[in-house]
Amino acid sequence: MTDSDLGGRRNHGKRERPAAAAATVLHEQGVEKTTLADIARAAEVPVGNVYYDFKTKNELVEAAIETRTRGLAGMIDALDALPTPAERLKALIAGWVEQRDTAVRFGCPTGTLASELDKRADGLDATVATLMRALIDWAERQFAELGRDDARESAVALIAAYQGVSVLTNTLRDPELMSTEGRRLERWIDSMDRPLRRSGGASASHRARP
Structure with a gap:
C-alpha cells in the first residue's frame, strides 16, 4: 500500500460522516432547505471541514446518494442470505x-x-x-x-x-x-x-x- 493509497483512504473516511449525515438530513429537510452548516452540525464536525471536502451542495447530495447505495448493497447482501x-x-x-x-x-x-x-x-x-x-x-x-x-x-x-x-x-x-x-x-x-x-x-x- 502506497502513501497515496493511505491518503485516499483517510480522505474517504473523513467524508463518510458528513455523507451519512447528509443522507439523513436531506431526507428530513429536503435538498433546498438543507445547508452545509446543517450537515456539519448533524455530523458533529467543524463546518470548515464540510466546505473543504464538499465544494458544493450538489457534491454532498451525490455523497448522500452514494451512502444510500452502499446501504442498499448491504441490505441486499443480508436479504440474499x-x-x-x-x-x-x-x-x-x-x-x-x-x-x-x-x-x-x-x-x-x-x-x-x-x-x-x-x-x-x-x-x-x-x-x-x-x-x-x-x-x-x-x-x-x-x-x-x-x-x-x-x-x-x-x-x-x-x-x-x-x-x-x-x-x-x-x-x-x-x-x-x-x-x-x-x-x-x-x-x-x-x-x-x-x-x-x-x-x-x-x-x-x-x-x-x-
Whole structure:
C-alpha cells in the first residue's frame, strides 16, 4: 500500500460522516432547505471541514446518494442470505413496514429525494434513478426465481406499491396504511409461492397479480 493509497483512504473516511449525515438530513429537510452548516452540525464536525471536502451542495447530495447505495448493497447482501426468493421479498416488505414511523414524518428516503431532484436541472435525478433501478433489478431476480414470466412487471409493481403507500402514509400521517399494505403484499408473494411449491414449477404462478 502506497502513501497515496493511505491518503485516499483517510480522505474517504473523513467524508463518510458528513455523507451519512447528509443522507439523513436531506431526507428530513429536503435538498433546498438543507445547508452545509446543517450537515456539519448533524455530523458533529467543524463546518470548515464540510466546505473543504464538499465544494458544493450538489457534491454532498451525490455523497448522500452514494451512502444510500452502499446501504442498499448491504441490505441486499443480508436479504440474499435468506434461502428462498419469497422469504427475501417478504423480508424486504417487513423492513419497509418497520420504517413506517419514519415514513409518516418524512416519506421514503429515496422516493422523496428522487421527486425533489427531478425538479432540478443538474442531472442528479439520473444518479438517484440508478439507486431505484438497482432495487427493481434485485426484485426482478427474485420474481424470476419464483418462476414469474412477468418478473420485471412484478418487480415494478412491488416497488411502485411501496412508493405509493409511502406517499399516502406521509400525507395522511397514518402508519397503519403502511402496515396494511405490507400485509397485502405479503399475501401477494404467498399466492405466487404456494403454486410453485405445489407443482414444482411455474405453471400457475404467472397468474398472480399485486
